[in-house]
Amino acid sequence: MICQATMDDLDEIYHLICLLENKKMNKEHFKKCYQEGLENSDVLFLVEKNEKIEGFISFYIHHYLHHHHDTGEIVELVVLPDQRNKKIGHHLIEAIIQYAKSRNLEQIDLSTSTYRHDAHRFYENHHFEKSHYNYTLDIK
Numbered sequence: 296m297i298c299q300a301t302m303d304d305l306d307e308i309y310h311l312i313c314l315l316e317n318k319k320m321n322k323e324h325f326k327k328c329y330q331e332g333l334e335n336s337d338v339l340f341l342v343e344k345n346e347k348i349e350g351f352i353s354f355y356i357h358h359y360l361h362h363h364h365d366t367g368e369i370v371e372l373v374v375l376p377d378q379r380n381k382k383i384g385h386h387l388i389e390a391i392i393q394y395a396k397s398r399n400l401e402q403i404d405l406s407t408s409t410y411r412h413d414a415h416r417f418y419e420n421h422h423f424e425k426s427h428y429n430y431t432l433d434i435k
Contacts, residue, residue, distance in 0.1 A: 297390050300340035300351070305329055307348040308340070315373040341390055343374075343383045350374040350383040354391050356398065364401035367391070372405075372414075388421050 300308060305326060313320050332338040332353065343350035353371045369391060374383045395403050406429045407414045419425075 296345065297341055297343055297386055300333070300342045302330065302333060304342055304344075304348060308342070308351050311348065311351045311373045311375070312371060314376070315371060339391070339394060341387055343387060348375075349378040349381075350387055352387040352391060354394070356400065362401050364399060367395045367398070367400045367403045369403060369405040384417060385421070 308329065309320065309322060309325055312325065329340075332340055337356040337358075339354040341352050341354070342348045351371065351373055352369060355368045355370055357366050357368060359366060369388075372384060372387060374381075374387075391403065403423075404427075405418065405423065407418065
């Protein structure tokens with residue numbers, strides 16, 4: 296069942312994000328950002344939940360000057376490794392697409408690391424197109 300995440304889901308979602316990033320994240324910073332996201336009407340956190348959370352997606356709405364309408368961005372999408380290939384990611388993406396349409400967004404963007412070949416294939420199978428370069432600068 297797909298539903299909006301709540302504060303009660305913090306620990307399970309933290310675990311999923313650590314899996315996604317392949318490292319232990321700063322939990323205090325995570326908690327602060329998670330709580331702020333829950334309180335922000337331009338942020339949507341969805342989970343696929345049965346007995347436990349099996350998948351998570353975060354979606355942020357942006358108000359850019361160079362677009363005709365607001366846009367959305369999928370920032371994180373992660374499914375438990377033992378639950379992959381069960382359409383959980385598909386259901387989360389479809390829920391975000393419906394939400395984006397209901398908000399009259401122009402497009403949905405996302406970035407994914409160059410080494411995540413399975414993720415590239417997944418997004419391309421869901422009609423996302425490679426159309427931009429994404430550059431980063433580590434300043435710490």
